[in-house]
Amino acid sequence: MQWNSKVLAFATLGAAATLVLAGCSGGSSSGGAAGGSDGGYKIAFVQGVAGDEFYISMQCGIEAEAEKEGATVTTQGPEKFDPTLQKPIVDAVVGSKPDALLIAPTDVSAMQAPIAAAEAAGIKVVLVDTTLEDPSGAVSQISSDNEGGGAAAFKAIQDANPNGGKVLVVSTDPGVSTTDARAEGFENAVAEDSKFESVGVQYSHNEPSTAAEIVTAALQKDPDIVGIFAANLFAAEGSATGVQQAGKQGQVTIVGFDAGPAQVKALEAGTVQALVAQEPATIG
Incomplete structure (x- = not known):
């Protein structure tokens, strides 16, 4: 070999x-909010799974940019990479009516309807990392x-x-x-x-x-x-x-x-x- x-x-x-992860030790934990003052642009970030180093680093990047724009970020994620656990989180996010939802869908088909509900509620959706069978309702998608x-x-x-x-x-x-x-x-x-x-x-x-x-x-x-x-x-x-x-x-x-x-x-x-x-x- x-x-x-x-x-x-x-x-x-x-x-x-x-080094990227080490530089973000001050970020908020899953479920917390970080960023600008009350009354600013509100962003919800729903991770693929909570506690994962990859999504923690992504959270850091989101929060850093949000702070520059005076926006507030609330981060949540399921305990496992599982659409049955992610769907209730998305449903709750839709009820809270943020301005934007950044989400890593845990399944290309099972998360289609919950995310479509967010789009129908007037929430701008950005797909990060993972995607959907039909991503056309999202305003953007970003992945490797x-x-x-x-x-x-x-x-x-x-x-x-x-x-x-x-x-x-x-x-x-x-x-x-x-x-x-x-x-x-x-x-x-x-x-x-x-x-x-x-x-x-x-x-x-x-x-x-x-x-x-x-x-x-x-x-x-x-x-x-x-x-x-x-x-x-x-x-x-x-x-x-x-x-x-x-x-x-x-x-x-x-x-x-x-x-x-x-x-x-x-x-x-x-x-x-x-x-x-x-x-x-x-x-x-």
């Missing part, structure tokens, strides 16, 4: 993401190039394993626009290199323990798997555990997505070999 400067570049991006990120993840595995081999994708749930796009970008890139074979996409439902079970079972079935693309931080955490449980550490390249402090720590420890970093504060 070989490493080159391309993989090291991901590590550098990860360190930069850590997730397909490109998936392709970059394969490039890291490709560079580390020049002789090729089998690869696995561990994602969250089908119907999440970002992780679906990452998996698609990865799978498309794999298909272009005849030395590699995909064993498919499996879903961990944002549970690291489930990701670990998936990886352990996959390595028992296909011991010649050389690379795993973990499409989000929970998948990466569990994939690293699964590789360790299978006794394959150092033999399988794990590439994670996002580069918060926990992910960078895993990179430094060698349990994850590369990270594809986003810029959540810039998205915010």
Whole structure:
């Protein structure tokens, strides 16, 4: 297994993401409000999941810009990345009648109607990170190039394993626009290199323990798997555990997505070999 400067570049991006988070230690907690004085422009930010480093960093970016404009930001998020938990939050936000709703939809179809209700109430909607099957009602949407990120993840595995081999994708749930796009970008890139074979996409439902079970079972079935693309931080955490449980550490390249402090720590420890970093504060 070989490493080159391309993989090291991901590590550098990860360190930069850590600095973004560290610079936002004074931000409000989920559920709190921050920004301008009463009577100013009111913004509601509904995260994909509360407490996630990615969304905390995005919250920091939103609050920083809102403060410049004298706007107030209220942030909330479900305990899990789950539309059944996010919908009641959106319903409550619609009732509070903010001027704008910034939201990371937890499902492309299940969140369509709740967000449409916000639009119908005259609330300007901006989709951040994730999207909907029909995003036409939103005034804007902002996200990373997730397909490109998936392709970059394969490039890291490709560079580390020049002789090729089998690869696995561990994602969250089908119907999440970002992780679906990452998996698609990865799978498309794999298909272009005849030395590699995909064993498919499996879903961990944002549970690291489930990701670990998936990886352990996959390595028992296909011991010649050389690379795993973990499409989000929970998948990466569990994939690293699964590789360790299978006794394959150092033999399988794990590439994670996002580069918060926990992910960078895993990179430094060698349990994850590369990270594809986003810029959540810039998205915010």
